[in-house]
Amino acid sequence: MSTFPLGRIAGLSIRVHASWAIILALIVVTVAAQVGSLDPGTSQPMRWGIGVAVAVAFLLSAVAHELAHALVARRRGVPTTTIVVYFLGAAATPALETTRPRDEILTALAGPLASIALGAVLLGVAAAVESTDTSLAMAVGSTALVVGTLDVALGLLNLLPAYPLDGGRVVRAMAWSRTGDPRAALRTAASVGRAVGLTIAVLGVMGIFLIDSIDGLMIALGGWFLTSTARGVERRASLDSVLDGLFVRDVMERDVTTIPPGLTIDTFASQVLGGSAALALPVVRGSELLGLIGARQLRGIRQDRWATVRVEDVMVTGSALPILGPGATVQSAIDDLARSSLDGLPVVEDGLLTGMVMRRAIADAIRVRAASAGLAGW
DSSP states (O other): OOEEEEEEETTEEEEEETTHHHHHHHHHHHHHHHHHHHOTTSOHHHHHHHHHHHHHHHHHHHHHHHHHHHHHHHHTTOOOOEEEEOSSGGGGGGGSOOSSHHHHHHHHHHHHHHHHHHHHHHHHHHHHTTTOOSHHHHHHHHHHHHHHHHHHHHHHHHTSSOTTSHHHHHHHHHHHHHHSOHHHHHHHHHHHHHHHHHHHHHHHHHHHHHTOHHHHHHHHHHHHHHHHHHHHHHHHHHHHHHHTTOBHHHHOBOSOOOBOTTOBGGGTHHHHHHTSSOSEEEEEETTEEEEEEEHHHHHTSOGGGTTTOBHHHHOBOGGGSOOBOTTSBHHHHHHHHHHHTOSEEEEEETTEEEEEEEHHHHHHHHHHHHHHHTOOOO
């Protein structure tokens, strides 16, 4: 997952998903064009300035949405250290796992309510400066109007009962409260989300023929996205069931080959990339784990440089390298592998490297368990 640091607020690390680069560019261009269309007398610098202001303000609004989720979650006892801001703020919130349905509802609603409240304030600012004819006031009013509208739309969109949107999380919490089974509740939320997605998709297709082809197509695509997401959630629920009771100690490789940091990569790169060696190798000095180097890091280096590049120059280390304990769940290992985009993760017990968890070992364990449970398609 490609994310970029934005800063820290209230002890929380704020990171922005790379997709925002495209979104911000589209907002700048679209707003600048609309300003020019509505008021041809507006200068080019003013048009682009308003576009940039709207884009930045909307990004900060999305940060506020996620920050509201995180702060409420932390207040309800959920340990939260990092926020990842996606275009749809709710896309990041499934990672905020609560232990009670009530906490889930409060955490889920915090984001949309924050977006709607912020949007209402900005729309109020736009209305207050509407009668002012100075250039600065017009720019502020235009920015507040667009961002306020986007914020209200973002809040209302996230209230749709389609998991993992915030409204879907509320549905999950309500089902959880009724049944006492969070996994069954997740499947219920996914089913509701699939129905909502299909309904929106059908309305979008009808809109293509009856109203406007572009708007109808966008609505249909949104419905398709929600339906696909719901299927993914159902598959995740099935995966959780398969992985129940499976721990890192059950899948880790204990006979681990380690390499020193000063080794040049030409001594092992061809074996790793060719598949005859492990896809990820821990880097150690004595008994100290320093980092990890895998196939993904090696593929980024031209072969004519292998003889001069040392392991310590390209290894993954520090906060970019999750460390697992043997008692950690395989589900947590899968999440760490997904976030880090690594081929394997080291397992450490009492400060000593005791093994490695590889993607392929987890995949094999899932296939075996799924076959035992009579599940197809794994």
